Amino acid sequence: MPEAPALDPRLARALVEVVGADHLLTDPDVTAGAAVDWTGRFRGATPAVVRPGSAAEVAGVVQRCAAEGVALVPQGGNTGLVGGSVPLAGEVVLSSARLAGVGDVDPDGGRITAGAGTSIAAVQAAAAEAGWAYGVDWAARDTATVGGSVATDAGGLHVVAHGSTRAQLLGVEAVLGTGEVLDDLGRLEKDATGYDLSGLLCGSEGTLGVVTAARLRLVPALPDRALAALGFGSWADAVTAVGLLRRGLPGLEAAEAHGAAEAALVAGHLGASPALDPPPAVTLLVGCAGHGDQVDALAAAVDGLAGVTGAAVADDGARRAALWRHRESMTEAISTLGSPHKMDVSLPADALAGFAEEVPARIAAVAPEARTWLFGHLGDGNLHVNVTGVAPDDAAVDDAVLGLVLERRGSISAEHGVGTAKRRWAAEQRGPTAMAAMAAIKAALDPAGILNPAVLL
Ligand SMILES: Cc1cc2nc3c(=O)[nH]c(=O)nc-3n(C[C@H](O)[C@H](O)[C@H](O)COP(=O)(O)OP(=O)(O)OC[C@H]3O[C@@H](n4cnc5c(N)ncnc54)[C@H](O)[C@@H]3O)c2cc1C
Structure with missing residues (x-):
């Protein structure tokens, strides 16, 4: 692990004034975990992890760091996989851990406001309690945060049905690199008043602003599900099948694929048999959801596919969970x-x-x-x-x-x-025109260049 640069004592005092002494962490044993990414491939060093508890405190942290020319890396669950959430150039880590919490669900509008540090699982649970669902889901749901998912425009398992995080995002509250608080949480479903600033922050990877909260669309909660593992002899057959399923299976919720070696690796990791044994060249996991029994609808759609070499259908919750485990443990199995x-x-x-x-x-x-x-x-x-x-x-x-x-x-x-x-x-x-436009936006919203300077641009 590289050596952490020292935190200037004047900046340390200024940050303590903003967040309190308990939330400026400088002990290397405590901050070490924030300096390495989930894969272990990206290892940096940080003089401090600062944990503001409100948008106003985030603004105070950004302003103090900008005044001293000290760069910040916003960090949520640190499950990002491209080295964007760790201090590779000795930056201070701005943690969203204390910005967690979900507000009430708007029961008729199907909207929820959540703090940036809220886990995706907590958003899903709050939505379910109100009779709705959150349309984005992936294996790191218990750790990945709302802020991180907005910053990366996270996708996951249900994009084929609901789109990525961008499609769920109505508005954000964020602290720009200028230290100003942008309150864009009140955006409505139909709202044609100028630039989509929340959309601009989505996918900006912490380079333009620190997201402190987000207003998210919810989708109808569908009670009935079916899941099948289908075998194919080639990627070409699997791709053709997915095209047909997208047209012919209205409740299609997931279409996930992996190869034969991958099926064997994850089965070995789990100590279980592969979903299809022996594993075919390509295993396609097809999920659908709706009202009423979904197995017939799924079976009818699968009947119309060419090139299926084998199938296993899960029609109850336990068997569905067992099939999903193979897919969701893939990242973990490879990391072994x-x-x-x-x-x-x-x-x-x-x-x-x-x-x-x-x-x-x-x-x-x-x-x-x-x-x-x-x-x-x-x-x-x-x-x-x-x-x-x-x-x-x-x-x-x-x-x-x-x-x-x-x-x-x-x-x-x-x-x-x-x-x-x-x-x-x-x-x-x-290309150069798009990159120059992005650099101009960065210069406007983060003129001191202190937010994730090593990322994206
Ligand atoms: C097992 C596993 C499975 C995964 N599967 C998927 C998947 O299917 N689909 C998918 O899209 N991703 C997946 N990921 C990647 C990861 O979970 C997502 O990128 C997620 O959005 C990161 O959220 P986070 O809170 O962990 O963000 P972090 O890792 O902490 O940060 C990610 C980026 O967002 C920035 N950021 C974090 N919080 C804020 C904030 N409040 N304001 C501004 N910028 C911020 C960081 O600076 C960094 O650039 C997976 C990861 C793991 C470990």
Whole structure:
């Protein structure tokens, strides 16, 4: 772990005045966890973790740090996977831990306001209690936060049904890099009054402002579900099937895929049999939700698919949970092999299968000792390419994968963001005009350049 720079005593006193002595943490044993990311690939050092308890305190922290020219890294659950949430250049960490809490659900409008530090699971629970559901869900739900999900425009398992976090976001409260509080929480469903500033903060990865709260749309809670694991002989057959399911299965809620080696790895990790045994070349997990028994609707849709080599249908909660465990434990199972290089990419539908077939060879060409693991949200054209067996700072495999993505007209980040890991490639994908526009926005909202200066731009 790199050496942490010292915190200037004058700044330390100023921060204590804002948050109180209990919430400025400087003991390296206490702050160490905030300096390393979930994968262990990105390790930094920080002089302090500061935990403001309100938007006004966040504003005070940002103003004090801007005055001293000290950079900040906003941090929520620290489950981000692109090195954007950790202090790689000795920044102070601004933790949202004390900004947690959910407000009342608007029962007719289907909206909820939640503090930035609230976990996604807590938002889901509050929505369920009011007879609604939150449309975004993923395996890190107990730790990942509202602020982090807005900052990364998190996607997850149900984008095929409800869109990513951006689609749920009505408004935010945020402290801009200028130290001003932007209160955009009152935005309505139909509201054509100028720029979508909350939308601008969504996906900005903590570079423009610190999100302190968000107003989120909810979706109807659907009581009945069915889930099937379908086997296919190729990625091409699985992609065609997903296209047909999107048209033919109105309650489609999830379409997740992984390869045969991935199925075997996760089954070994769980000490269970693979969902389909022996694992087919591609396993597609198809979930649907609605009112009334969903198994018939799912079975009828599956009947119309070509290329299905095997199927297992889960029609009760316990069997559904067992199937989901295979999918949701994938990230964890891969991490048992060491710190993986994680590339989360999306491709146009007509390029998806070709990419999946070609990418292992491209990786092997630059790193013959590497292992490639492929899984992802096939319904959204999103594949996670994980590579194990290469050193954390060896970028050759990242370059090979992301180069192929751009050749195939894809995006180098589907849902995790650019972070520090993919800045060069973001510039290549978006081009000089878009990057200059982003830099101009950054200069306007964070003129001192103190919010996540090592991220994105
Ligand atoms: C097991 C596992 C599974 C995952 N699956 C998915 C998945 O399916 N889909 C998906 O999209 N992601 C997934 N992720 C990634 C991760 O959970 C998301 O990126 C999530 O949105 C990060 O939230 P966080 O609170 O942990 O943010 P952090 O990791 O703390 O931060 C992420 C970024 O947001 C910024 N940030 C954090 N809080 C704020 C704030 N209040 N204001 C401004 N900026 C802020 C940080 O500076 C950083 O750039 C997964 C991660 C794990 C570990």
